[in-house]
Each structure stands twice: as C-alpha cells, then as structure tokens.
Amino acid sequence: MRLNAPGAQGADAFPGGVGLSALRVYDWLAADGLRGGSPHLHTASAEGYVVLGGTGAVQTLSSAGWAEHPLAAGALLWFTPGTVHRLVNTSGDLRLLVVMQNAGLPEAGDAVLTFPADVLADPRAYADAARAGTAEQARRRRDLALAGYAHWRERVAAEGPGALADLHAAAARLVAPRAAGWRELWRQRPLAQAERTGGHLDALSAADPAHLAAARVLGADAVPGERFGVCGRLSVWDLDGFHEA
Secondary structure, eight states: OBOOOGGGHHHHSSGGGOEEEEEEEOOOBOTTSOBBOOOEEESSOOEEEEEEESEEEEEEEETTEEEEEEEETTOEEEEOTTOEEEEEESSSOOEEEEEESSTTTGGGTTEEEOOOHHHHTOHHHHHHHHOOSSHHHHHHHHHHHHHHHHHHHHHHHHHOGGGHHHHHHHHHHHHHHHHHHHHHHHIIIIIHHHHHHHHHHHHHHTTOOGGGGGOOOEEOOBOSSOEEOSSEEEEEBOGGGOEEO
16 A cells, blocks of 8 residues: 555654655766765754765865765764755765655755855756766766865865855745745644654653554555766655555
8 A cells, every 4th residue: 555645744654854865976077086975064954974885085164164074884974954065985885774854845046066156056956066967067066066065165275164154145035935835844744743742752651552543554665766966876765655664
C-alpha cells in the first residue's frame, strides 16, 4: 500500500522531516589544484554529513572565520544556516550520507551558491548559472561558485567573519520571493511531526497508549539513477512516496 498523501507527512514520514541522500563527491580538478564540489550555503536549513568512505575535507566560512575540517570514514559533521561549505575530495572516492533539515526546502532554493556578486544580484542570471542537467554544466557551475568563494574567503581573511554579511544579505534577497511558500513545507513536515510527538506526550502523561496501536513499518524506494548535485552525484530516496514495508 502506498501512502502518498501530503497530509500524512507529520504522521508517517521519515523521522524528523529531514531529507536523505547518498553523495559521491565530484573528483573534478579545480583551478586551485583541489578536487570537489561547489561552495554554497543554506538560508533556513542545517545540514549534516556522515562519511561512508574515502577521505577529504570540508572548508567552511562561518562566524568562526575560515576553517578546514578533515573527513574520513565514520566522521560526523553538521553546520547551521549561513555556513559556506566546500567539499574537497582528496582520495577520489569520498562518499557521504547527507542529512538535510527541512526536506524539500533545499530543492526549492534554500541552497545559495557563492557566485560572484554580479550574479547573486541578478535573479535571472543566478538561475541560469545554477542550472545543471549535465556534467559539463555542473562543472561550470562549480567553477563559477569557486570564483565567488575565493572572493569571500579573501574578505574574511582581511576583515573577519563580519565580511560575510554582504553575502548573507545577497542570499536573503535571492530567496525572499520563495520563503513564504516554504512555510507550508515546514508545517507539513518537521512542525507536524513535532506537534504529533507533543500529542503523544500528552496521551502518555494520562497513561493513554491508544496511538501505539497504529504501530507500523514503512519504507521508501530509491529514485533510479543519479543527479548532478551541488557537491557531487546524488542518489536519493522517494521520501514522499513512502509505503508499508
């Protein structure tokens, strides 16, 4: 039996209203001699990495300035909205499980690439540059994001983390037209699950086990093929099309 009704998201969807994807980080060589993906940030969602294999690093620009965090099998790392992150693939086979807060928001534009300022200031130019249906387009997108990233890294080195305010302002302007529409995704997914748990706690406080009678096991199918994601080749699961396992 398939359960595709959006209204059921809070009740039966994958725990926490998060998104999951398996990521094979790009091994394309960049102008600075490193291999990896496109630097970007998220405006409303936190993101977590669980390293499944290979070695590499994630470079970040945040309130702590620039940093590089090593990645190896078993490592767990996450970062909050506004953190610029760039994945570097040193082994050539860096593989991650990506856990994304607020499933649906990144796909709706929550991820903002670190393109040069003139591109960030023009929504149409940004949309054209961010589009990537082929490996060639994804690589061109990565290189453009790296050009902007180099600028922000230099500014942070010279001025401190406050230099990111201009980037954050540009990102906020880009996503502002979409943000109201994201609210419904948030209501249907993480908020609905949190409120449902609150109802369970109310019931348990009264020693009422009625909700336990609905216990079930659910699963989701892998979407065939891979996508050219921002940081690498993505394999995803159809978390909206969950079903009885």
